[in-house]
Amino acid sequence: MTQPLIPHRHAPVKLADFDPRHIDGQWNKQTAAERIAENTAISGELAYRLYAENKRSVLLVLQGMDTSGKDGTIRAATTGINPLSFAITAFKQPSVEELEHDFLWRIHKATPARGHIGIFNRSHYEDVLIVRVHKLVPKSVWRGRYEAINGFERHLAANGTTVVKCFLHISKDEQRERLEARLADPTKRWKFAKADLDERKLWDDYQDAYADALTRCNTEHAPWHIIPGDRKWYRNLVVSNLLRETLEKMNPQFPAEEAGLDQIKVV
Amino acid sequence: MTQPLIPHRHAPVKLADFDPRHIDGQWNKQTAAERIAENTAISGELAYRLYAENKRSVLLVLQGMDTSGKDGTIRAATTGINPLSFAITAFKQPSVEELEHDFLWRIHKATPARGHIGIFNRSHYEDVLIVRVHKLVPKSVWRGRYEAINGFERHLAANGTTVVKCFLHISKDEQRERLEARLADPTKRWKFAKADLDERKLWDDYQDAYADALTRCNTEHAPWHIIPGDRKWYRNLVVSNLLRETLEKMNPQFPAEEAGLDQIKVV
Numbered sequence: 001m002t003q004p005l006i007p008h009r010h011a012p013v014k015l016a017d018f019d020p021r022h023i024d025g026q027w028n029k030q031t032a033a034e035r036i037a038e039n040t041a042i043s044g045e046l047a048y049r050l051y052a053e054n055k056r057s058v059l060l061v062l063q064g065m066d067t068s069g070k071d072g073t074i075r076a077a078t079t080g081i082n083p084l085s086f087a088i089t090a091f092k093q094p095s096v097e098e099l100e101h102d103f104l105w106r107i108h109k110a111t112p113a114r115g116h117i118g119i120f121n122r123s124h125y126e127d128v129l130i131v132r133v134h135k136l137v138p139k140s141v142w143r144g145r146y147e148a149i150n151g152f153e154r155h156l157a158a159n160g161t162t163v164v165k166c167f168l169h170i171s172k173d174e175q176r177e178r179l180e181a182r183l184a185d186p187t188k189r190w191k192f193a194k195a196d197l198d199e200r201k202l203w204d205d206y207q208d209a210y211a212d213a214l215t216r217c218n219t220e221h222a223p224w225h226i227i228p229g230d231r232k233w234y235r236n237l238v239v240s241n242l243l244r245e246t247l248e249k250m251n252p253q254f255p256a257e258e259a260g261l262d263q264i265k266v267v
Numbered sequence: 268m269t270q271p272l273i274p275h276r277h278a279p280v281k282l283a284d285f286d287p288r289h290i291d292g293q294w295n296k297q298t299a300a301e302r303i304a305e306n307t308a309i310s311g312e313l314a315y316r317l318y319a320e321n322k323r324s325v326l327l328v329l330q331g332m333d334t335s336g337k338d339g340t341i342r343a344a345t346t347g348i349n350p351l352s353f354a355i356t357a358f359k360q361p362s363v364e365e366l367e368h369d370f371l372w373r374i375h376k377a378t379p380a381r382g383h384i385g386i387f388n389r390s391h392y393e394d395v396l397i398v399r400v401h402k403l404v405p406k407s408v409w410r411g412r413y414e415a416i417n418g419f420e421r422h423l424a425a426n427g428t429t430v431v432k433c434f435l436h437i438s439k440d441e442q443r444e445r446l447e448a449r450l451a452d453p454t455k456r457w458k459f460a461k462a463d464l465d466e467r468k469l470w471d472d473y474q475d476a477y478a479d480a481l482t483r484c485n486t487e488h489a490p491w492h493i494i495p496g497d498r499k500w501y502r503n504l505v506v507s508n509l510l511r512e513t514l515e516k517m518n519p520q521f522p523a524e525e526a527g528l529d530q531i532k533v534v
Contacts, residue, residue, distance in 0.1 A: 079346070
């Protein structure tokens, strides 16, 4: 059975309908690794052309619960691509200065320049996720943000940025296993904070907030993808495929040559 | 015969004394590639620890004439390391806003955050290179900048940033060959601008300006390295070695654990 990557529009997303362990096709860890290597080679070529063309850009947005693997996905999907082609921004708790501005101010500053692939590790969606769950602003404020986000992303798309949004969808059991693994591994224990457990208690509230964001901001110009996330290798494969397909569809071209280059003699 | 990587202090650098084709040791393309792969694996591990430690940072500065291979070096030295560990900044012609500030303003903004490796593709040294050669400011202004740079880099070092500066040293003949190669290759021709030939005519002026920067800003807290650059594989090897040695010397450690983590049960 297949499971849509992009949820159907015009109906509320129910995350329970999306299996975090779903696999589409006959993939296994080994064939996925081979395909990812092929993808990175092709994406690397296309990223080089995108940079040479210097007209458009890609914005890959990664969201997901704690331990959903945003860092690991970025690593898997980009390793092998020229690091000059992309710019990664991790959005953490906003600074005092950032809070003095509207919520899209710091986001807009970090959007990719022409020719580049921007990757957001968390994003403006935190302003309808953690902010909503922890009631950091009243409902009257956050409920207007979905429209603001859609308008902002429409603006980016209209200006040559292909926006690809990925929700790394893990189960609550999988999160428990990953938190336990962090605690058990001395090279990972530093990532653990006791506050992670408080966040975990709010699991259902977060899932509701995600479902709303996935419903209200799943636009044609900036679709959401629900990535089955319980198996790391499959999650990496799907995001790597998406990046490759996005670049293939854009089909960037080397720019027209300056006239008379064939006459030039370098002395 | 060996050739020092860091020029001797207390004597003016003469670039003619540094052979761009020099090879130290018994390296060849194949053994160099193997060593680079080993370096990246080790640097990747250490970069992860640097990030976990979250106290110090590395700043790798790359300078060199057109076609000296700054992009290629970055690619070779970083591929395989988690892209979340480093931030690459390419300094181009300053914006109007940047020009309204002192020359270090835009540089300081781009220095690496704690736990990160910052890589500068060109840098504040352009303000004593292109700016000097093209007389964009009077001598009375640029000659004060060497001291300003030394002070700035001392400040960075005192605040936990290990500064590693690399001059990618190529010969004038090698540049001609690389420019010709760009013109001959349809996937590289877009990089060529006729203005590159005007810059090439100023070769000697640039070499003088580089020699001065390499002499006056070769400090203990931020030494210059003269990288033999005519052979790409050797250049990549030397910079990759430097990055590894820098991280090994820093020897970053995982942070002390929050107390009581061993008592925690994830529910």
